[in-house]
Amino acid sequence: MDYISLLNESQRAAVLHTNGPAMIIAGAGSGKTRVLTYRIAQLISQGVDPFNILALTFTNKAAKEMRHRIEKVIGNEAKNIWMGTFHSVFSRILRAEAEKIGYPKSFTIYDTDDSKTLIRNIVKEMNLDDKLYKPNVVLGRISSAKNKLISVKQYLNDATIQADDEAAMRPKIGKIYEMYQNRCFRAGAMDFDDLLFNTNVLFKDHPDALNKYQNIFKFVMVDEYQDTNYSQYLITRKLSAQNENIVVVGDDAQSIYAFRGADIQNILNFERDYPDLKVFKLEQNYRSTKNIVHAANSVIKHNQAQLRKEVFTDNEQGPLIEVIKANSDNEEGKLVATTIFEEKMSNHLSYDDFAILYRTNAQSRAMEEALRRMNIKYKIIGGLSFYQRKEIKDLIAYLRLTVNPNDEQALRRVINYPKRGIGETTEQKIFVTANETNHSVWEVVQNASQFLGSRVGTTIENFSIMIKDFARIAEHSDAFEVAKHIAKQSKIVDELHQDKTVEGLARYENIQELLNGIKEYVDDPEKEDKSLDAFLQDIALITDADTKADDDGEFVTLMTIHSAKGLEFKNVFIVGMEENLFPSQMMLNSRADLEEERRLFYVAITRAEKKLYLTYATSRYQWGNLRACEKSRFLDEIDPKFINFKYGESHSSGGNVFDRVLQRKSSISNLVTPPPRKQAASNYTAPADFTPSDTSTLAAGMKVEHPKFGFGTVTKMDTQGNSTKAIINFDEVGEKTLLLSFAKLRIHN
Numbered sequence: 233m234d235y236i237s238l239l240n241e242s243q244r245a246a247v248l249h250t251n252g253p254a255m256i257i258a259g260a261g262s263g264k265t266r267v268l269t270y271r272i273a274q275l276i277s278q279g280v281d282p283f284n285i286l287a288l289t290f291t292n293k294a295a296k297e298m299r300h301r302i303e304k305v306i307g308n309e310a311k312n313i314w315m316g317t318f319h320s321v322f323s324r325i326l327r328a329e330a331e332k333i334g335y336p337k338s339f340t341i342y343d344t345d346d347s348k349t350l351i352r353n354i355v356k357e358m359n360l361d362d363k364l365y366k367p368n369v370v371l372g373r374i375s376s377a378k379n380k381l382i383s384v385k386q387y388l389n390d391a392t393i394q395a396d397d398e399a400a401m402r403p404k405i406g407k408i409y410e411m412y413q414n415r416c417f418r419a420g421a422m423d424f425d426d427l428l429f430n431t432n433v434l435f436k437d438h439p440d441a442l443n444k445y446q447n448i449f450k451f452v453m454v455d456e457y458q459d460t461n462y463s464q465y466l467i468t469r470k471l472s473a474q475n476e477n478i479v480v481v482g483d484d485a486q487s488i489y490a491f492r493g494a495d496i497q498n499i500l501n502f503e504r505d506y507p508d509l510k511v512f513k514l515e516q517n518y519r520s521t522k523n524i525v526h527a528a529n530s531v532i533k534h535n536q537a538q539l540r541k542e543v544f545t546d547n548e549q550g551p552l553i554e555v556i557k558a559n560s561d562n563e564e565g566k567l568v569a570t571t572i573f574e575e576k577m578s579n580h581l582s583y584d585d586f587a588i589l590y591r592t593n594a595q596s597r598a599m600e601e602a603l604r605r606m607n608i609k610y611k612i613i614g615g616l617s618f619y620q621r622k623e624i625k626d627l628i629a630y631l632r633l634t635v636n637p638n639d640e641q642a643l644r645r646v647i648n649y650p651k652r653g654i655g656e657t658t659e660q661k662i663f664v665t666a667n668e669t670n671h672s673v674w675e676v677v678q679n680a681s682q683f684l685g686s687r688v689g690t691t692i693e694n695f696s697i698m699i700k701d702f703a704r705i706a707e708h709s710d711a712f713e714v715a716k717h718i719a720k721q722s723k724i725v726d727e728l729h730q731d732k733t734v735e736g737l738a739r740y741e742n743i744q745e746l747l748n749g750i751k752e753y754v755d756d757p758e759k760e761d762k763s764l765d766a767f768l769q770d771i772a773l774i775t776d777a778d779t780k781a782d783d784d785g786e787f788v789t790l791m792t793i794h795s796a797k798g799l800e801f802k803n804v805f806i807v808g809m810e811e812n813l814f815p816s817q818m819m820l821n822s823r824a825d826l827e828e829e830r831r832l833f834y835v836a837i838t839r840a841e842k843k844l845y846l847t848y849a850t851s852r853y854q855w856g857n858l859r860a861c862e863k864s865r866f867l868d869e870i871d872p873k874f875i876n877f878k879y880g881e882s883h884s885s886g887g888n889v890f891d892r893v894l895q896r897k898s899s900i901s902n903l904v905t906p907p908p909r910k911q912a913a914s915n916y917t918a919p920a921d922f923t924p925s926d927t928s929t930l931a932a933g934m935k936v937e938h939p940k941f942g943f944g945t946v947t948k949m950d951t952q953g954n955s956t957k958a959i960i961n962f963d964e965v966g967e968k969t970l971l972l973s974f975a976k977l978r979i980h981n
């Protein structure tokens with residue numbers, strides 16, 4: 233493959249520069265990653281051994297893609313290149329060298345959960361207030377110290393750090409850091425940050441090891457250099473100190489990880505470190521249409537602390553950017569889903585050509601629901617589907633337990649969450665006692681003092697009193713009222729609210745978002761039964777019918793903007809373009825924060841190849857209250873000549889299209905979701921002796937009875953993997969798609 237001909241002049245110059253340090257700081261979509269890829273191919277074609285090449289990427293996915301592309305050019309040899317994320321490459325090296333720094337060869341890597349559990353234990357042992365010393369907060373401080381290469385000793389001796397911790401009322405963080413490090417060391421374990429920290433220790437204390445890897449990695453390359461932290465910067469600098477064959481590529485306008493310790497200063501340091509540095513400029517964007525490129529330029533201009541660069545493109549003008557205004561977050565979801573469906577149908581596209589990007593994970597809920605209702609498959613990258621997130625499962629476990637106190641899994645999940653002093657041994661005892669005495673678990677829980685002694689028994693009984701209290705409220709309130717009460721009284725909300733880390737805030741928002749979803753359910757005129765029980769039945773289908781990533785088939789991609797870095801899609805939707813959401817309220821303490829949010833918007837815009845949609849809702853539920861939203865200031869920062877306010881307030885002429893979409897939408901939704909329930913539905917009441925049949929023999933044409941929907945005929949069976957759905961035409965409520973593992977059906981034949 234003649235890759236040289238696939239490059240423009242500046243790209244080619246960069247690829248052919250195979251000796252000496254170089255830096256390419258260039259705009260989005262200008263081929264930085266392509267240059268790195270082909271430069272590796274070029275090195276190998278010049279006889280460089282792939283084992284001598286180190287290429288560092290930001291995600292594993294990016295590494296895989298790069299390797300794949302190089303393989304196309306040079307074949308199997310590509311397998312021998314050292315390529316991966318910082319963490320993957322240097323954990324491999326530490327495996328070989330661990331003993332030098334006192335760790336066993338087979339050291340364990342602690343994931344974030346392990347680290348937090350350890351911190352929780354240490355805080356307990358030190359008798360500290362676990363409200364102040366939340367594992368997330370403590371780990372955040374430790375992590376940021378490690379990324380700046382601040383050791384325990386330095387931490388404990390640094391007056392500014394001490395002052396900071398004291399100001400935050402957490403003077404003991406240094407001590408926790410010390411104990412945490414000792415414990416990890418004793419356990420032969422490293423956390424993620426240790427992998428980089430200890431690589432630095434290795435290179436500093438063992439010149440022989442450093443020398444060995446300097447000789448191995450004769451050529452070092454780093455993609456997304458703008459998002460490296462100090463620890464990473466120093467590793468690459470040391471490795472390339474001998475040969476100075478280091479090439480980094482990045483874009484200062486796409487630096488979006490400052491909150492995780494990434495330091496734009498690394499770009500400036502780089503220029504200082506290598507006086508012979510060759511700098512290449514790439515200004516032509518190959519990814520996007522003129523409208524998209526120019527719109528992105530017009531946005532980033534608002535940043536003061538930005539190196540000026542004009543990106544241009546020879547690509548077609550392309551359609552204008554569409555701004556879509558919705559009345560609510562749910563309508564936003566529906567409009568996005570219908571637009572995707574329409575676009576796909578009228579332009580013969582694949583669902584793979586679409587991505588929905590959002591600022592915070594919580595926003596995926598409305599999108600997921602709308603896509604599901606239209607039977608559009610989707611995949612969530614770098615995050616869990618909404619209903620699989622821990623905090624959502626926790627709250628739902630409380631709801632389930634309220635409706636059915638015998639639900640043992642739900643009980644296990646929340647009996648000691650938030651913490652109420654019921655330890656694992658006690659929990660185990662409850663189950664054993666139930667077994668041995670032939671009582672139900674719930675009976676043991678209600679009478680715990682009798683079964684387990686009064687000390688811990690009272691605590692457990694109090695828990696059961698709380699659940700019974702919830703159940704009483706559930707009898708005469710709608711699902712939202714109960715759920716809100718439970719979220720508060722169970723103390724889940726408090727627990728999450730106190731955690732001010734980025735993850736903690738995201739979890740808090742997710743809980744809020746679940747409550748919003750319940751409120752919308754309750755407000756939906758089509759739902760007759762507003763009880764908690766009915767709501768749980770409704771979502772049981774959604775939770776399980778989760779479109780698992782069975783990698784074949786087409787998927788719309790959903791992800792946060794942070795995880796979209798480096799990627800590209802034909803059509804991109806950036807949703808939730810509202811003040812306080814994007815720019816995010818919690819990131820608005822300073823101009824620097826606002827500029828980082830703006831760079832994030834720049835990253836989002838520049839993911840689109842052909843068509844970009846920006847959507848916002850004028851209202852959104854928050855804690856169950858409909859709140860008015862203002863559209864994002866970022867929308868006004870785009871030069872208006874690139875925008876079509878197709879459904880927006882400023883161009884009423886767009887109304888026709890809007891109506892058309894809505895019309896189309898309702899005709900589509902008739903195809904895939906049941907028409908509104910007729911009043912007659914309530915005429916059916918399940919007989920008292922209703923017992924579901926075994927549905928393994930269910931087939932099209934059979935007559936069935938459902939405890940809620942009444943009588944119907946199976947029109948189609950649909951099996952995918954190990955989940956089977958039945959499409960049933962009910963006499964009174966119309967067509968429904970039911971997941972067999974959940975549906976309670978009686979067969980009448």
Ligand SMILES: Nc1ncnc2c1ncn2[C@@H]1O[C@H](COP(=O)(O)OP(=O)(O)OP(=O)(O)O)[C@@H](O)[C@H]1O
Nearest residue numbers: 238239240259260261262263264265266518519798
């Ligand atoms: N000279 C070229 N001719 C044709 N297409 C090109 C050329 N250079 C790059 N491209 C294509 O343009 C797109 C963007 O390239 P690439 O992903 O390398 O850009 P990037 O600068 O790394 O972008 P980002 O800043 O988003 O990481 C890719 O689809 C790539 O294949």
Ligand SMILES: [Mg+2]
Nearest residue numbers: 264265266798
């Ligand atoms: Mg790139």
